Amino acid sequence: MNVWDDDPHSGGVKIPEKIKEKTKKRIINYAEKHYTGKYTRIDVRYKTHFCYIDAYVEAFVPEDYNTSFFSETREERIERLYNTPTHLCRMRYKGNEEKWTLAFYTYSHNKIVEEIRGYRKQHTDKYDNDLDKIFEALKKSEKESGKKYVNFEPKLLLKKTCSY
DSSP, rough: OOOOTOOTTSSSOOOOOOHHHHHHHHHHHHHHHHHTTOOSEEEEEEEETTTHHHHHEOOOTTTTTTSSSSOHHHHHHHHHHOOEEEEEEEEEEEEEEEEEEEEEEEEEEOHHHHHHHHHHHHHHHHTTTTTTHHHHHHHHHHHHHOOOOOOOOOOOOOOSSSSS
């Protein structure tokens, strides 16, 4: 079995207009039912096989907002924050409107992770997703490199000399 068959980070098909409309209604209805009062509006947008969901919230700026720390007035800050979305998630459409993959947005996301996943997939495909073949190739690469690798051999435990 291919370990990447259900990879939520790859694949997908273009979302038909009819599915886009139904999905947006489902998302808005769910938000209204479960999160009313926690957002001012929900934005659902699409790009090829992705559905992006953003929320907008009421901007909070204290009355004693100090403009000397920022390059905007209190009113400008309220306006900017009011129009800045909170990215919630991205759904990937794979051809079944009842089965999407879901990725939550993280503000600490490091773009390099996606790149590493791509290299990992190429590497595992090269060895037919066989862990034994992958391990053998890594050991061969270590040997051929001529570099010294640290080997953490298991340590022997000393015999217990006293009793508790």
